[in-house]
Amino acid sequence: MATFTQIGSAVTVGAGGASSITFSSIPATYTDLVLKLSGRLATSGYDSSPWVIGRIFINGTQATSGRLLYGTGSATGSDGNASAMFVTDTDATASTFSSAELYLPNYLSSTNKSMSVDVVTENNGTAALAGLQAVLSTVTAAVTSITIEPSNASGINFAQYTTAYLYGVSNA
Amino acid sequence: MPNPTRIEVNCTTGEVLEIELTDAEVAELAYQAELAADAKAEEDRIAAEKATAKAALLDRLGITADEAALLLG
Numbered sequence: 001m002a003t004f005t006q007i008g009s010a011v012t013v014g015a016g017g018a019s020s021i022t023f024s025s026i027p028a029t030y031t032d033l034v035l036k037l038s039g040r041l042a043t044s045g046y047d048s049s050p051w052v053i054g055r056i057f058i059n060g061t062q063a064t065s066g067r068l069l070y071g072t073g074s075a076t077g078s079d080g081n082a083s084a085m086f087v088t089d090t091d092a093t094a095s096t097f098s099s100a101e102l103y104l105p106n107y108l109s110s111t112n113k114s115m116s117v118d119v120v121t122e123n124n125g126t127a128a129l130a131g132l133q134a135v136l137s138t139v140t141a142a143v144t145s146i147t148i149e150p151s152n153a154s155g156i157n158f159a160q161y162t163t164a165y166l167y168g169v170s171n172a
Numbered sequence: 173m174p175n176p177t178r179i180e181v182n183c184t185t186g187e188v189l190e191i192e193l194t195d196a197e198v199a200e201l202a203y204q205a206e207l208a209a210d211a212k213a214e215e216d217r218i219a220a221e222k223a224t225a226k227a228a229l230l231d232r233l234g235i236t237a238d239e240a241a242l243l244l245g
């Protein structure tokens with residue numbers, strides 16, 4: 001029977017915010033990894049959209065290849081933008097957070113790492129995003145760390161009460 | 173003024189650390205921000221050009237966007 005176990009400690013961002021969240025020294029005792037994020041930025045992003053596009057790093061290397069399918073309430077699309085972990089920013093309704101899950105199967109394999117990300121942002125308005133993404137990391141070593149950044153921009157940090165959890169899934 | 177901090181969880185020990193970014197890391201973030209802003213500006217420019225060209229074409233054809241979608245559907 002498959003088991004689902006939290007790895008390490010839960011992260012809750014404090015009042016000072018955080019520029020990134022990293023889960024490191026990931027043990028090689030599971031089959032797959034699942035990262036769950038409830039995220040909000042402490043500031044507006046780089047445009048008027050109530051979200052920003054975050055970045056995912058595997059073993060310190062940014063995942064830069066993927067395909068995103070999305071809907072925003074007024075548009076739908078397919079985008080080659082990879083490594084997207086959309087995070088709600090302060091252009092959205094106060095106290096709203098995005099919800100995202102990253103699924104990384106076979107994280108101990110010696111091949112490229114294929115991941116899936118599903119994400120929704122929250123907003124009491126006409127613009128909110130729902131997305132499904134396939135992401136490819138060219139890291140061929142076992143995964144020992146995962147980092148998520150809210151944006152590749154200085155001064156744009158995760159806000160207080162952003163939470164992140166890492167789980168290991170075992171298939172035996 | 174202190175640099176921003178990042179959070180790192182050691183999944184083996186469970187320890188949660190708040191680590192101040194180095195000046196080099198802060199500089200790298202600022203550089204990446206410039207690249208992102210440039211890329212976004214270029215995307216916006218291309219989107220605006222396409223919207224203008226589409227509007228001009230519809231006007232030349234004398235049809236609406238819905239009528240064009242009907243033709244292409």
